[in-house]
Amino acid sequence: VSEPRVLINGRMDDRIAVADRGLAYGDGVFRTIRCEAGRLLAWQRHYAKLQADCAALGLACPAEEAWLADLAELAPVDAAIKLTVTRGRSARGYAVDPAASVTRISQTGPLPPYADALREQGVTVRLCSTVLGIQPALAGLKHLNRLEQVLARREWSDPAIFDGLMCNPRGEVVEGVMTNLFIVEGDRLLTHPLADCGVAGVVRSMLLEAAATLGLRQELTSFDTQRLLAADAVLLSNSLAGIVPVACLGERRWQNFTLAQQLRTAVVLQSLKESLPCTAA
């Protein structure tokens, strides 16, 4: 395990209290952000999402200035940034100590070694048997309760598989373990509405916006595996990999990645537009 650099509440430190509710209950939220050439891609959107996720759990989101001060100190160049907010320390038991304050964790680590070829030649995915539970109160949030993803990711070890697709109990294909999922049908771009499960990623929202500029009609709608397999194209998105076309799922092959490339370019440009230098504080 290569050591990431970590600041906890602004202090260089890589350990947190066992009494922190982030460990005890997964009581917190996080963000994964790509830093490229010292710029935090899509920062504005990431911070807005962090605020929204904190609000949904009743957490006081640390000020933007505090995060930017952390990142100015960590001074990443090309890095995977992880920002975490937990409800802080409390005595044993679910009740929250009103005097407790949140824990703010800023980490930098290496970018995953995705080959550019993935984006040009597309990736291989599989269908997971682990099903996403239905929980409207947590849907869309990037919270610290991620055992469903852990179980799904344990289903395969083949490094040739980029991600696994997860269904909900209604048989709808919702998302990948670490990505959001889109299908293209003619001039329509479809993705699950994520009203009662799933994580609504930042790149997902940018991709939906970019689609409109490319003349695609976007639809938040659910689809099953049959419809997925019949789609003209399948795309994945997350903040580190950007937009990645799917080339292979079981016997099915997709070969036209032109649209994926166009969407990718549009999203990269928008991510830069909404970026901030790490030295902003």
Add this chain to the structure above:
Amino acid sequence: VSEPRVLINGRMDDRIAVADRGLAYGDGVFRTIRCEAGRLLAWQRHYAKLQADCAALGLACPAEEAWLADLAELAPVDAAIKLTVTRGRSARGYAVDPAASVTRISQTGPLPPYADALREQGVTVRLCSTVLGIQPALAGLKHLNRLEQVLARREWSDPAIFDGLMCNPRGEVVEGVMTNLFIVEGDRLLTHPLADCGVAGVVRSMLLEAAATLGLRQELTSFDTQRLLAADAVLLSNSLAGIVPVACLGERRWQNFTLAQQLRTAVVLQSLKESLPCTAA
């Protein structure tokens, strides 16, 4: 926050790595055990449950000897013991590092200040609006993904309320935020089967066994709030409080706690029978 005493992998320490998957994903399980006069109540059952929960997540459960050595060092007398197993450290991302080893955390803290009166006069509960999600892969396990309980516990602050009852999306009353739930109908003791949600506690299993010795027929079956309100008696169980009768839910009052007392006594005796001194290692 009063400081609990903590051993991490056998060393006196109260902090864990930020890179621990227990924090990152809630990737682990835990046990809460009552220690009374230096004896770990129902130890055998707790350790068996810890092993089973670890196995369900593919975690290597630390050996009984390691836990008992921890507890001999911590030497609690009257205490709430918390044992946690996480999947240990890994690099960012859901994939598990095969070389990683689990983190073993042993903690002691004060017993909650439950008045004996609670057990004799019964407790007040409320119905929570937070619903338990359906997830067969995690049902029954005491894992570290406890945001549903956190959200439910945030619904009230009145200290007169002992616990909140949680339903699943089918309208079945499943359990309390921190307790298992039982209703009595004539000579039958009913509790939810917990096949697709909920935590199957150790005292729950002891109570089901004790019921048989008292001539009660036990049934693992679901029930809705109407049936709960119509029940002859309602009981809660967990490892720290033992068995507690419910006296009040909204307008409804229950007053006959004779059966609860009998079950309580039977479970206390069995907990002692299955107990171990902390000095056992």
